[in-house]
Amino acid sequence: MSRLHREGHNIGRIGWLRAAVLGANDGIVSTSSLIVGVAAAAAGKSEVLLAGFAGLAAGALSMAAGEYVSVSSQADTEAADLARERRELADMPDLELDELTSIYRNRGLTPELAREVARQLTAKDALAAHARDELAISELTAARPLQAAMASAATFSVGAALPLVAAWVAPLPALPIGVTAASLAFLALLGALGARAGGASIVKGVLRVVFWGALAMAVTAGVGKIFGTAV
Numbered sequence: 585m586s587r588l589h590r591e592g593h594n595i596g597r598i599g600w601l602r603a604a605v606l607g608a609n610d611g612i613v614s615t616s617s618l619i620v621g622v623a624a625a626a627a628g629k630s631e632v633l634l635a636g637f638a639g640l641a642a643g644a645l646s647m648a649a650g651e652y653v654s655v656s657s658q659a660d661t662e663a664a665d666l667a668r669e670r671r672e673l674a675d676m677p678d679l680e681l682d683e684l685t686s687i688y689r690n691r692g693l694t695p696e697l698a699r700e701v702a703r704q705l706t707a708k709d710a711l712a713a714h715a716r717d718e719l720a721i722s723e724l725t726a727a728r729p730l731q732a733a734m735a736s737a738a739t740f741s742v743g744a745a746l747p748l749v750a751a752w753v754a755p756l757p758a759l760p761i762g763v764t765a766a767s768l769a770f771l772a773l774l775g776a777l778g779a780r781a782g783g784a785s786i787v788k789g790v791l792r793v794v795f796w797g798a799l800a801m802a803v804t805a806g807v808g809k810i811f812g813t814a815v
């Protein structure tokens with residue numbers, strides 16, 4: 585089927601793309617904010633790099649843990665839904681057939697055709713039909729906690745490494761401005777890549793990512809400055 589007709593829809597890519605862009609975006613923004621904030625408090629270069637590296641490690645682990653917990657609970661919910669559906673199919677197959685029929689009627693089929701579609705799909709794989717059309721669980725959407733956790737940690741680390749490298753190569757006096765400029769450039773690139781892969785507007789993607797990143801860095805640098813002069 586797909587060989588005859590390829591439209592190249594992007595919706596299947598949205599899941600991992602969203603996670604990858606989010607991870608890298610978080611890594612760039614939080615690490616560069618941390619670096620700029622510590623540098624604004626007039627710390628030496630080794631303290632700045634140490635803070636940035638600690639931020640990378642802490643952020644990657646917390647992203648992995650957060651993603652694991654959230655995707656696991658989604659997977660638990662899906663598993664519980666499927667188990668209940670399997671029970672219902674065994675206990676009351678007639679009611680379940682009616683239920684599937686009414687789903688297809690609501691989607692616009694005539695009652696007779698809806699009945700026939702429900703009957704044939706039930707004969708083929710009743711649980712798959714209910715999972716897909718009643719619970720909206722498919723192979724594509726099925727939650728994978730470990731994969732999501734590792735992907736988040738990896739993309740966060742890649743994002744966090746970029747401002748860290750910029751801080752490493754920049755001379756100390758130019759460090760805040762250098763890290764900020766490099767990070768905004770990375771964010772713009774990331775926004776463009778994400779928009780392109782998702783088939784959305786590139787300008788919109790770039791502006792959105794750069795605006796929020798710049799805001800986060802400005803606020804953190806301000807906080808660093810206040811605390812740097814206060815202590």
Ligand SMILES: [Zn+2]
Pocket residue numbers: 669672680683714718
């Ligand atoms: Zn059902």
